[in-house]
Amino acid sequence: MENYLLSAIVLIPIIAAILIMLMPEKEVLGPRVMATSAALLTVALSVVAYVLYDPSNARNYEVNIPWIEGLGMQYHVAADGVSVAMLLLTSITIFTGCLISWEIKERHKEFFALLLILVAGVFGVFIAFDLFLFLVFYELAVLPMYLLIGIWGTGRREYSAMKLTLYLMLGSALLILPIFGLYVQAHAATGVWSMDYDFLSSNFRLDEHWQSIFFPMVFIGFGTIGGLWPVHTWSPDGHASAPSAVSMLHAGVLMKLGGYGIIRIGLQFMPDGAQDWAFFFACLTVVNIVYGSLSAMRQTDMKYIIAYSSVSHLGLVTLGICTLSVAGINGAVYQMFAHGIMTALLFALVGVVYGRLHTRDIREMGGLAKIIPFTATAFVFAGMTGLGLPGLSGFVSEVLVLTGAFSAGVIGMPSPLLKYVALICLTGVVFTAIYVLRAMQKMFFGEPTEALITSKYYITLRDTDIREKLALGVLMAVIVLAGAYPAWLVNLINSGLAHGVFPVLGLSGF
Numbered sequence: 001m002e003n004y005l006l007s008a009i010v011l012i013p014i015i016a017a018i019l020i021m022l023m024p025e026k027e028v029l030g031p032r033v034m035a036t037s038a039a040l041l042t043v044a045l046s047v048v049a050y051v052l053y054d055p056s057n058a059r060n061y062e063v064n065i066p067w068i069e070g071l072g073m074q075y076h077v078a079a080d081g082v083s084v085a086m087l088l089l090t091s092i093t094i095f096t097g098c099l100i101s102w103e104i105k106e107r108h109k110e111f112f113a114l115l116l117i118l119v120a121g122v123f124g125v126f127i128a129f130d131l132f133l134f135l136v137f138y139e140l141a142v143l144p145m146y147l148l149i150g151i152w153g154t155g156r157r158e159y160s161a162m163k164l165t166l167y168l169m170l171g172s173a174l175l176i177l178p179i180f181g182l183y184v185q186a187h188a189a190t191g192v193w194s195m196d197y198d199f200l201s202s203n204f205r206l207d208e209h210w211q212s213i214f215f216p217m218v219f220i221g222f223g224t225i226g227g228l229w230p231v232h233t234w235s236p237d238g239h240a241s242a243p244s245a246v247s248m249l250h251a252g253v254l255m256k257l258g259g260y261g262i263i264r265i266g267l268q269f270m271p272d273g274a275q276d277w278a279f280f281f282a283c284l285t286v287v288n289i290v291y292g293s294l295s296a297m298r299q300t301d302m303k304y305i306i307a308y309s310s311v312s313h314l315g316l317v318t319l320g321i322c323t324l325s326v327a328g329i330n331g332a333v334y335q336m337f338a339h340g341i342m343t344a345l346l347f348a349l350v351g352v353v354y355g356r357l358h359t360r361d362i363r364e365m366g367g368l369a370k371i372i373p374f375t376a377t378a379f380v381f382a383g384m385t386g387l388g389l390p391g392l393s394g395f396v397s398e399v400l401v402l403t404g405a406f407s408a409g410v411i412g413m414p415s416p417l418l419k420y421v422a423l424i425c426l427t428g429v430v431f432t433a434i435y436v437l438r439a440m441q442k443m444f445f446g447e448p449t450e451a452l453i454t455s456k457y458y459i460t461l462r463d464t465d466i467r468e469k470l471a472l473g474v475l476m477a478v479i480v481l482a483g484a485y486p487a488w489l490v491n492l493i494n495s496g497l498a499h500g501v502f503p504v505l506g507l508s509g510f
Contacts, residue, residue: 005052005061006077009045012038013094013116020113027109032102033396035112039095041138042123046091049084055495059129064196067133067291071191072183076130081496082333085489086126086260089340092478093252094119097245099471100348103355104152104243111152115245118144122253126260129197131179135172138261141254142168142225145238145246153241160200160234160241166362167234171224175261178221182206182269195214201268201504208272214272218266219281226258227314229287231493236295241308244351247303251310252344254403256336259317263329267321267501268404274324274505282322282405288315290424297438302350302360305439306343309386312428319425320401323418326494326507328404333493335397338385338482342394345382345475349375352468353443358456362442364451369444372463376444383436385479388429393482397489402426 016038020031023101053060062078079087099114104111117140124137145168150161186204187193194200206214224231235255267274292487299305313335320332352375353368354360369376385392405422452458463474482489502508 003061003063004081005045005049007063009042009049009091010120010123010127012041012045013120015115017116017120020109020116023109025109029437031109031112032098035101035116036095036098039091039098039119040089040115043095044121045140046084046087049079049087050492053079053081053084053492055081055491058499059198062129064129067130070193071132071195073132073195074130075133076196076198077124077127077129077133077156078129080499081492081494082127082260082263082500083496084494085333085337085493086256087123089256089337090119090122090126090253092474093248093340093344096344096348096471096474097248099467100351100457101243101245103351104245106152109437111148111243114144114148115249116124118249119147119253122249122257125257127486128348130378131183131195131197131200131265133195134265135179137173138175138257139172141257145242145250145254146248149238149242152243152246154243155241156237157241160237162232164238168225168447171221172232174217174221174224176458178217178270179265181210181214185210198269206269210275211270211273213273215270215277216281217268218270219277222258222261222266223281223290223318224258225255226262226318227255227288227311228318229260229284229291230283230313232288232311235311236304236307239310239347240301240303244347244354247347248344251347252307252340255310255314256317256340259314259321259332259336262318262321263497263501267324268504271501271504278322278324279320279418279421282319283410285315285319285322286421287425288312288318290431293428293435296435297431299435300361302362302439302443303347303355305362305435306346306350309346309432309435312337312432313343313386315428316398316401319421320404323401323404323408323410324505325404326402326497326502328408329497329501330490330494331397331400331402331404333497334393334400334486334489337489337493338397338479341475341478341482342382342385345378345472345479346386348468348471348475349382350380352464352472355493356461357452357455359455362439364449364450364455365443366446366452367444367448371461374463374469374472378476379444380440381476381479385483386436387433391480391483393479393486396483396486398429400490405473
């Protein structure tokens with residue numbers, strides 16, 4: 001039965017979505033309870049996957065069933081340490097997102113159904129070990145975002161939804177050529193049509209010339225969803241217009257598909273191309289980190305502050321990957337997990353504040369810590385995580401990535417200049433402190449602004465309820481667990497990389 005654990009994690013949200021759509025239109029509580037229960041069940045199964053995970057095996061819970069045999073496409077799902085870490089991230093984010101979304105009233109059935117279908121696609125990406133199956137799940141994860149933002153969003157939601165979809169479809173188009181190029185060239189070399197990850201890894205190595213052509217396409221294709229500069233511009237608008245739960249999934253999980261895909265496909269099948277292009281893309285991450293931080297400093301909308309913060313923090317993911325080092329790549333995956341939980345917490349808090357004040361402008365707030373102390377405490381906690389405070393998850397990932405960058409620069413691979421790139425990226429820590437402390441001061445400390453006092457919502461302003469406290473508390477507990485005792489997560493991630501990309505790159509792991 002263990003072998004079907006991963007399939008169950010994917011199918012549960014889909015089944016729940018179907019059951020929700022079959023409920024009567026006037027049913028209010030049912031869709032909320034069904035979605036939250038399904039999400040909680042995926043959390044439980046993800047924890048089981050972690051507990052039963054055997055780090056000595058390259059693949060756990062493997063199922064490999066012929067699907068389209070003539071074309072060499074299979075239903076091949078499995079999990080390594082990286083997959084299990086991403087399953088934990090995704091399940092925790094969707095569970096807390098469902099709890100936060102009980103305030104949704106307009107077409108709530110369709111909202112929860114689409115949310116669950118999206119997350120089923122994300123789960124599928126993290127367990128797919130057939131490249132065609134990977135693409136199917138990838139598109140399933142991306143497409144519902146158009147409706148979720150276009151229907152339930154705020155502000156310029158149609159514009160944001162269309163911009164997001166066009167950018168992500170452009171990224172998908174860039175991915176198709178290298179993936180199918182790999183497929184065709186593997187057939188030419190082996191005589192076998194196959195998109196199976198393990199078959200391609202074991203029986204075929206792409207020519208170095210084609211690696212240098214395909215790797216930048218893979219990096220930019222996945223970098224589009226991962227917030228890579230300059231193809232990141234869809235992200236802030238998408239964040240600002242999306243409902244809270246969608247922003248949580250968008251920044252917390254969906255953008256992590258970029259880093260995951262670069263590692264799983266780019267580094268695994270194009271290691272020589274990675275060596276050729278690593279320093280170039282590392283330079284782009286400097287822009288990500290510094291530009292994202294400087295842009296966040298200029299914002300007054302809470303969602304835009306967090307959105308540009310995500311652009312900056314995700315620069316650490318791509319920087320870690322570009323170091324091509326053990327510490328750097330481990331740090332990149334750790335940052336994916338740490339940032340996912342942190343940004344889910346921040347967007348949940350934005351939803352709490354906006355749901356009560358009906359404004360996201362920090363200039364119209366002030367002194368809120370006296371009125372909503374739990375919300376203020378949680379926001380300060382999340383801000384300190386973003387700053388990289390020791391003992392919280394953000395600190396561990398930053399140390400790993402920057403250690404990897406400096407060490408890679410010292411040994412001169414992929415470039416001796418990489419240590420200077422890392423030095424410039426360190427300025428992002430200072431800029432992060434500025435916009436985080438500024439936002440906290442304007443929102444929660446000092447005296448209430450006149451705009452706040454004269455607001456009709458000020459009199460009825462109340463702190464988080466039990467449901468919201470549960471969602472926020474879960475996210476805060478995970479941040480502490482990953483920051484105060486990081487060994488469980490580092491060892492999990494490293495075991496997956498040690499059986500996968502590290503041997504291809506000539507590395508041995510921790």
